[in-house]
Amino acid sequence: MDQRISFITLAVADVERSRRFYIDGLGWREELFVPGEVLMIRAGEHLMLSLWDERGFESEVGPIRRGDGLVPVTLAHNVRTEAQVDEILSLARRIGADPVGEAIKRDWGGYTGYFGDPDGYRWEIAVNPGPTGELVLPD
Template sequence: MTPQRVTLITLGVADLDRAAAFYAALGWQPAELAEGARFYQMHGAALALFGLADLAADQGRPATALGTGAVTLAQNFETQAQVDAAYAAALAAGATPLKAPDSVFWGGYSGYYADPDGHVWELAMNPFWPLAADGSLTLPNPAG
């Protein structure tokens, strides 16, 4: 059985600068900036803005498959083995495989599946974002 939690919500956006400006207008401050992405700390989870084309490529799909309002829900794990086990459990439960877990360009390990309604989930191990004992995610503080 996989844990019942969401650690990172990624919103696919057509224009990252425009989207970041919108969230800045709401008073949101990015906790981490990355090439093609912005990360925001939330209570017990994080929100990411990610360019649609980059998000589609990361999922192994064409950008046209995502459309407007694309969303990826993510569960982060401490080990690659946990990612693999969760991926296998999702497929066994009826998920559609999108991209099998594998090492990724940003230094972690991740894979994607779609639930029976087509909602996309990423299962990831990110060595730069340690998880708390309860499985919650807190983005590193860039100020130290």
């Protein structure tokens, strides 16, 4: 098996609401949109973010855990500068992301902040120092 991820699939309560957030709000481009079913967004050269209606998700994958607390996963979008981190967090705030935290300098040397999408998935916007940070950024 190759060491790679092809799809990241997240179950969402309302595909249209997710489309408004990611496509209309963040300005991303959709690859596939089937109202009430799925929104697919190219997230890398060979990576697709799939936002799948939770009913369809549950029918194929199984029951979704529900209750208090956060979904135990974060997604990260890395950028080159602290100003870019602040700019994206500001955009998230303008389009209604909740919550949106202020970016801070982390003990490990990075500068990061988080926002929540309409289903509570946490996005980290980050500058990572060193070779790992460079590895994940496009040329």
